[in-house]
Amino acid sequence: MNHQSVCEEQTFHQVHSDHSTSLRNFLFYKFGDLEKAKDFAQDAFIRLWDNCSKVPFEKAKSYLFTIANRLFLDDVDHQKVVLKFQYRQGTTEKQMETNPEYIYQHDEFKERLELAVSELPDKQRAVFLLSRIDKMKNKEIAETLDISLKTVEKHIASSLQNLKGKLDELTNSKL
């Protein structure tokens, strides 16, 4: 049984090092605003520090995600945006090469996919991207967001299907 306390600075720094990026990413995936995602992620950490004696170390991660999510939901100034992404540092030319068998045109594929991703339901999109980009295991996502494993799997499968549907629409409409 782990007896680390979040009130110990070193432990708190460890929690930060382990989870700050994925927390910020989760908020970005769900709500679309990168700057705000960073701000609310920071706010969640401040609250964790203020309440450190009440949060067991094992619960720190889900506490952070729950608080940050609620803060964002309370923020009235929501705007629907298209999420934009960069390529991960170290992505090689080879990885970017198009498989000649692929069906969707390579040209502007990223832009169309970003648009399709932005149109997914918020929660579904967040789960899908946490899985693919942050490489979180399905079980981990379930525990962190306090939802069932079945729900996580449903979100991921639905995302793929929805994305394919939207890309098909976008491609057909160009003909």
Next chain:
Amino acid sequence: MADNEHNDQIIKWLNGELPEEQLMQEIGADNLLKYKQIIQEVDQWTPDNESVIFDPAVVTKKGKVMTMTRWMSLSVAASVVLVALFSIWMLRSDRTVHFTKAGETKQITLPDGLSIVTLAANSKVSWTEDDWNSSERRLQIDGKGFFQVEKGTPFSVAFETGEVTVLGTSFEVSEFDESFQVICFEGKVRATDKNQGSRIVSAGEGYLYHHDQWEEKLNVTDTQPSWLQEETKFDNVPLAMVLKTLENEYAIQIIKNNVEMERRFTGSIPNKNLALALKIVFDPLGISYEMKESKLTLSE
């Protein structure tokens, strides 16, 4: 159009538990290729390549701080909090930020490729893409920085209570509470306060703007700031400025009680020897102090 029948198989395929060929048999080659293309693309994505999002030390060192939601509204008057926490100018996207932790200094090359800012401890400098264009160079600072600016388009450094504009020179800006000090080492700068008063500061000169007033010109003989050599020099500055430096260099929190903040201090304190620094500051002024954990309590 959700196709629930195949959900399980898609999940298994993604987890590596189901071979591609089998999935292909279920959903067809076209659909499989489409899924593969989508997954391959998304897997390369990241929201942002910057690794540190914010410094956890800001949270833990400053003790119980005010929550960030307050500064979503621009009418917050708690400017002291703004100086201690992140600037409210962080509302725009595409902002580049560099910051130092307590006790750290860092040298940063600016977007023109030639100008440099050396940030003192616990300070922050930032700019957006728009700030750096063909007719001017602008950035914002919280804390203290030493600027070496290459001649070129007008260069301005903005902060809460004013702004410094230069045309190729080296100078130091130090802002604290609602005051600031500008010292010019080379060339010439113009420092403007928020009420539009200004001073031209030439090489070897310095000015302190404190409680909404410009004080008398200071004479400076150094050619660069002392804190680049791990020692901070003060010339007749308010005690508040010295305490701010102690907090930034040593990551301590100072409880001032009723100690008079307006008395002046002249002298030099080491940046890497807290016990000595405290003696140098407080003994001549007759102030007692007690150091416990990271808190320094003053009394007189």
